[in-house]
Amino acid sequence: MPRRIDAEARSAAIAEASLRVLEREGLSGLSVRGVAAEAGIAAASLRRAFATQHALREFCLQLIEDRVTARVAALELTGRALVDGLLLQLLPLDKERRLELVAQVQLGVLSLTDSALRPAAIRLSEGVDRVCHVALQLLAEAGQFNPGRDPDYEAQRLRALLDGIAMHGLWSGELPEAGPMLRVLLRHLDELAGP
Amino acid sequence: MPRRIDAEARSAAIAEASLRVLEREGLSGLSVRGVAAEAGIAAASLRRAFATQHALREFCLQLIEDRVTARVAALELTGRALVDGLLLQLLPLDKERRLELVAQVQLGVLSLTDSALRPAAIRLSEGVDRVCHVALQLLAEAGQFNPGRDPDYEAQRLRALLDGIAMHGLWSGELPEAGPMLRVLLRHLDELAGP
């Protein structure tokens, strides 16, 4: 009897519009009317999909996690190439990844003072941690990780390096050329094979 | 004839109140009335000191830079201890430094979508870069930097590492114990002496 509706696709479309708004206008632009306009729907419809602003923000973080996860899972590489591919999914190398990163940082910063948003932000952060650990494990399996090194320390260091490089990429211009960002990360990975 | 006025102290007091508000309530709390209440002054007085919200935000970034610069200049250390001291000024190891970092990140993220704020944010970021370069130079003078290493690469890597560690410190709880954060940074510095 009902008018059919794919609630999941609706929510995803709204969240994607939210990410675009977050990149273009920042947190202050993430309003009911603003996102609805970007998504091309009525404000009341957005309100039906997300009963509260908090629900929308939480779903945005979830969507980012899903998108990164999907890209990572789609990689058809092995060995060192896979390691590089994994980590590159977390750097703002193209429009899509920059979009995600800007939105992630905006919502992450919001979660510093909005405790309701912290669990979702922490979940996303833990996902990044897992990627770092997996990357180092793959590196070891490829024989490019000196067994004398401390895996925990290297994982923490890699995570910090990755975050720092990503931040620097966000700050330096709209779409920084990949070169300088990549060079530091890849060179660091190269060094892990040595003593 | 006039009523005496220390405009500089007024502005600084207002900006410090702004930093407190930024840490407690985030960007959305940085309003005329909110900051005035935190500073214990009338909204009209704040308006006289800063004619516009943008001027206030810009001055906040400037104040953060000044505070870090002052702390760095006050260090009475030499050699490796000075290197550590310099870099520790940029990590959220106590309430004061956490306050600065949270405010800096909030305003930095705002500068991603508020082009008027970008120059001030970039200026602050360049200051951090200078600290990293100086730190490596000092390390070299102390004979704890292998001359075979590439100074530019190491400076970029150190900067990224520092930012990443700082971010991680912000995310993990109110005041993370210094241990885990320091360990990664100091161990990284130790390695720079080797090949």
Place this chain on the structure above:
DNA sequence: ATTTTGTGAGTACACTTGTACTAATAAAAA
């Protein structure tokens, strides 16, 4: 003591915000 100035408190305006409604329309399932 008078003049000059910043402060404080208050008011005002136009605007945006989140949230909550209504009523009319469109569309798909029965």
Place this chain on the structure above:
DNA sequence: TTTTTATTAGTACAAGTGTACTCACAAAAT
């Protein structure tokens, strides 16, 4: 075709926003 549902447009409200005033008061320099 009828029934059921979602979407739309519109309105409403209380609250908060930046900015701009006024006016009485307090304080310092002349």
